[in-house]
Structure formats: structure tokens, C-alpha cells
Amino acid sequence: MDDNNQDLMRTIQMKFPRLSKGQKLIAEYILKHYDKAAFMTAAKLGTSVGVSESTVVRFANELGFSGYPKLQKALHDLIKNKLTTVQRIELSNNLINQENALKGVLKADMENIRATLEKINHKDFEEIVNCIFEAKRIYIIGLRSSTVLAEFLGYYLNVMLDNVKIVKHGISDAIDQMINITDEDLVIGIGFPRYSARTIEALSYVQNKGTKVVAITDSLLSPLATRAEYTLIAQSNMASFVDSLVAPLSVINALIVAVGLREKEKISSTYKELEGIWEEYQVYSHKKEDL
Structure with missing residues (x-):
């Protein structure tokens, strides 16, 4: 089953008459509490409705999934754009608690990076690097929790290229800041659920003006990806109510390094000059704290 294109809830409703008694209990629970079911293991879901773990697995197979993890992912995809922060806090109790917060979050972030490495399109990555060098001006937009990612990418690209503008949320609207954009420019849009x-409005605007758009987001079905010519996929599955930006930041790091490798001589010269400035104005502390 292609869980990207199917309406999961409708599929469950259509299959319902043909399900076994135990599978109907699972179906009813998911239809009513899909937000909670998304964060349950097969064993926990089975316990919640009074059936065995194997019944849950067979239920997933009956819907067309190769196993319960695939069904769980479909549920997760269904809810991740709809949950409020309050709902995330309530649901996070199923995933993580005070005692295992450190281990749980680090393991989840490791999984996000591993999945990103498998999903990312290496050809698109190289094309995006080419686009960065070909662009007359580069606009980077990432708002809300993605602001930190946009600032990080913009800071390093601007040191190397000098033609980078970070579109910020402030007095002027994002579109106002890109009013003079042309088809010779490049926009890098960064966004993760909740988008x-x-x-999204800004990317639609520049797309209509014929500007090339690159998206750094979590899925090809993301509203950012549908407005972009090139997309870098970085998994950001949450471990709790806080969005995981570890994999996106790692992808952005790779992009910065790839650009830097093409501009070795310029970067070396720039940073030599910067080191002099930093030393003269004591930007960084060289003192060790007295023990």
C-alpha cells in the first residue's frame, strides 16, 4: 500500500466489514484515537484494545502494509502536521519520560540522521550546489523553529559568497523583502511540520516570478517541496513536543562544506582577514578561567 497516496482512515472504513472481531476492535480504536495509536508499539496497541500483538500485525497486513511499522509511519504522517504543541506534550508521555529523556532523544536523533542518509538524493544535492554558484542573489527563508537553520546556513554562505540575504520575520513581510527578486536569483526555503x-506563501510568490526554488524539508509531499525544483529531504520525526532539527542541520552542514570545498582559496583568504579582525577587537576570549 502506498501510504503517501491513500486515505488511511477511509481504507480502514472500507475494509472494516471484512475484518475479524479482534481486528475490528483495533480499527475502531485507530479511527477514534489515531493520534495516540501513532505512538504505540504493536504490543501496546494490542493491550489497549484487548487483542494479541500478532493480531495487530495481521491487521496491518490486512490494510496492505508489509508490517506494523509501516502502518505506524502512515499514522505518524497523518498527524504530524495537525498536532498542536499541547497535544504533542500529552502524547510525548507515550514516547519518553524524565528517566530516559537523554537516551531517548539521542537515539531518536540518530535514527533521523540514519533515515536521512538513506532518503537524500545525492544528484539533487550536487545540482543545488551548482545553483548556489550560478545565482545572482540567494535568499534564504526559514521561519518559526526553522529560523535557526536559516540563520546558520545564511551566516556561512554569506562569508563565502557575499550575495546572501536571510529573509526574516519582522516589521516587513517576507514577500516585501523579496520584492525585487528575479529569475536569476535562488530561494532556499526551509520548513518542517508544522509548516x-x-x-509557503513566500515560495509560491517567487515561484510565480520564475525564480528557482530549493526546499529543505521532511518529505516530497511537503508544501515546500511542491513549490520547489530541487528538494533535500531531512527526517525530523519528533521524540517529544520539541521538533528534531538534528538531521536538517546535518544536511545544511554538508551543503556549507560542499560550497566551501569549491571556494577553498577564497575562504582561506577571507578567514585570514577575519582572524585579524577578531584578534584586534577581541571577539573571542583567550583567557582560561582561574581554577
Whole structure:
């Protein structure tokens, strides 16, 4: 089953008459509490409705999934754009608690990076690097929790290229800041669930002006990806109510390094000059704290 294109809830409703008694209990629970079911193991879901773990697995197979993890992912995809922060906090109790917070979050972030490495399109990555060098001006937009990613990418690209503008949320609207954009420019849009409406609007605006768009987001079905010519996929599955930005930041790091490798001589010269400035104005502390 292609869980990207099927309406999961409708599929369950259509299959319902043919399900076994135990499978119907699972179906009813998911239809009513899909937000909670998404964070349950097969064993926990079975316990919640009074059936065995194997019945849960067979239920997933009956829906067309190769196993329960695939069904769980479909449920997760269904809810991740709809949950409020309050709902995330409530649901996070199923995933993580005070005692295992450190281990649980680090393991989840490791899984996000592993999945990103498998999903990312290496050809698109190289094409995006080419686009960065070909662009007359580069605009980077990432709002809400993605602001930190946009600032990080913009800071390093601007040191190397000098033609980078970070579109910021402030007094002027994002579109106002890109009013003079042309088809010779490049826009890099960064966004993860819950996607910023302002970012989506800005990408639609520049797309209509014929500007090339690159998206750094979590899925090819993301509203950012549907407005982009090139997309870098970085998994950001949450371990709790806080969005995981570890994999996106790692992808952005790789992009910065790839650009830097093409501009070795310029970067070396720039940083030599910067080191002099930093030393003169004591930007960094060289003192060790007295023990």
C-alpha cells in the first residue's frame, strides 16, 4: 500500500466489514484515537484494545502494509502536521519520560540522521550546489523553529559568497523583502511540520516570478517541496513536543562544506582577514578561567 497516496482512515472504513472481531476492535480504536495509536508499539496497541500483538500485525497486513511499522509511519504522517504543541506534550508521555529523556532523544536523533542518509538524493544535492554558484542573489527563508537553520546556513554562505540575504520575520513581510527578486536569483526555503504558512506563501510568490526554488524539508509531499525544483529531504520525526532539527542541520552542514570545498582559496583568504579582525577587537576570549 502506498501510504503517501491513500486515505488511511477511509481504507480502514472500507475494509472494516471484512475484518475479524479482534481486528475490528483495533480499527475502531485507530479511527477514534489515531493520534495516540501513532505512538504505540504493536504490543501496546494490542493491550489497549484487548487483542494479541500478532493480531495487530495481521491487521496491518490486512490494510496492505508489509508490517506494523509501516502502518505506524502512515499514522505518524497523518498527524504530524495537525498536532498542536499541547497535544504533542500529552502524547510525548507515550514516547519518553524524565528517566530516559537523554537516551531517548539521542537515539531518536540518530535514527533521523540514519533515515536521512538513506532518503537524500545525492544528484539533487550536487545540482543545488551548482545553483548556489550560478545565482545572482540567494535568499534564504526559514521561519518559526526553522529560523535557526536559516540563520546558520545564511551566516556561512554569506562569508563565502557575499550575495546572501536571510529573509526574516519582522516589521516587513517576507514577500516585501523579496520584492525585487528575479529569475536569476535562488530561494532556499526551509520548513518542517508544522509548516509556516508565511514560508509557503513566500515560495509560491517567487515561484510565480520564475525564480528557482530549493526546499529543505521532511518529505516530497511537503508544501515546500511542491513549490520547489530541487528538494533535500531531512527526517525530523519528533521524540517529544520539541521538533528534531538534528538531521536538517546535518544536511545544511554538508551543503556549507560542499560550497566551501569549491571556494577553498577564497575562504582561506577571507578567514585570514577575519582572524585579524577578531584578534584586534577581541571577539573571542583567550583567557582560561582561574581554577
